[in-house]
Amino acid sequence: MSSPVRTETEDGVRSIVLARPEQYNTITPELGTALATAIDEADADPEVRVMLLRADGPAFCAGYGLDWSTEYQATAEAEAGWDAAQDYRMMSRFVDVYLKLWYAAKPTIAAVHGWCVAGGTDMVLCADLIVAADGAVFGYPPARVWGTPTTAMWVYRIGFEQAKRYLLTGDEIPAATAERIGLIAERVPDEALPRRSLELAKRMARLPGNQLEMIKLLCNQTVENMGFASSRTLGTFLDGAARHTGAGRAFVARATEAGFRQAVRERDDPFGDYGSRPKE
Template sequence: MSGPIRTETADGVRSIVLARPERYNTITPELRDALAAAIDEADADPEVRVMLLRADGPAFCAGYGLDWSTEFQATAESDWDSAMDYRVMSSFVDTYLKLWYAAKPTIAAVQGWCVAGGTDMVLCADLVVAAENAVFGYPPSRVWGTPTTAMWVYRMGFEKAKRYLLTGDEIPARTAAEIGLIGECVPDDRLTEHAFGLARRMAMLPGNQLEMLKLLCNQTVENMGFASSRTLGTFLDGVARHTKEGRAFVGRAMEAGFRQAVRERDAPFGDYGSRRKE
């Protein structure tokens, strides 16, 4: 049985590939652990200068595998431990942050859905390149979540971050590039070629130069309070999942299935699962 992650190396570029296409590469504890190990291994490999995060299938990452996570909350609902919740969610956040804190540059190549927890992951990459068919967004802002890695404001600024987080609206790739959420948008059939070409171009620089330049850029965000923002984001995510509305959402998911609960949540907005067949 193949694992949730596979890796490839060429021309100084380590491709780390999410390999659960039949599940839209949704996030599970197994994927979390495999991704953490793959990033650590690439960062320690002297033959690797750049990491390229990619995904098999029609979607980059449709968020958490909420079939298991809603069930987990439902079974623990009567005795919610906020400290334990924070610790569990931090284990996922710490993995995404490996893309940010890795000494080597990280690029993400995104196609299809990249929503909810998928954005928590991908926005920690140094650069994001997307196909025109990519769609970003944080629909759990409507109920049952907040962005844990809190990268939205740092990438887009206050005004745009509030525009999309306070509605949960989906963001087509072209718009995402225009507002600064991602770096580039390219035709669907050129995504892998373009992203790998960019990674290979970076890999032409000396490794120590790449590491110093990344550290210099990232330190600006650190100085803006990134650590406290993600701490608050991770904590509030747990709170949001246990509000009256959050508990009702979980109850509906257990009763009718998660996809149906999502469609009902998004139906008034006419986007995501309410409009498209997942």
């Protein structure tokens, strides 16, 4: 079986590439383990000064793989019921992986194209900077029925008003809107994303490594002082609670009965976005 993550190194930049293109790079336990290893190795490599997270295929990351995650909730918990502590431990393993992008000593840049939604945003918002293609789409549709943002980065990245605007609807966020509200650092034409994101990473890599690390630590400490640790603890715990409400359990039952793609369509059809967007 091929690895769900591959790496490349060029001029002090370690590219960490999500490599499940046929599955839209959806998150699985295997991908989480491989991503954690890749980040740790890059952070420990003295030849690497900047990490660039990107993805193969038509999407950056379409969230958690709902095939295994809805099955997990439907079957594993059918025997013993919902154990809130066990659920928190399970989700924390994923959150700890995403936080490696945040807590790595070296700067991390995410180059986003296509879908970056749901759990994909939990991951990518932990990167230091996000460069997105014109065709990129962000959002947290699980807010509509089956989850809360575990890493809880939204308020820190875009402020109270915009975070509430998009989390209280689950609405999709096109790249142009993401740029306007400050969710991303830069928006570029789709075809220019690989070149531009690598150029930015190489430009950073011109600085001494210790300088990069000190500046990142200084900037990130502001967020730590604003209560980031407690926010993500609550976000991870509430995600489990949200998946086990009456509506959450009904979503899992529908996914089991009709398939997760159909359940997602029915969730989003009233809003007319994501996969339910009217055809142009």
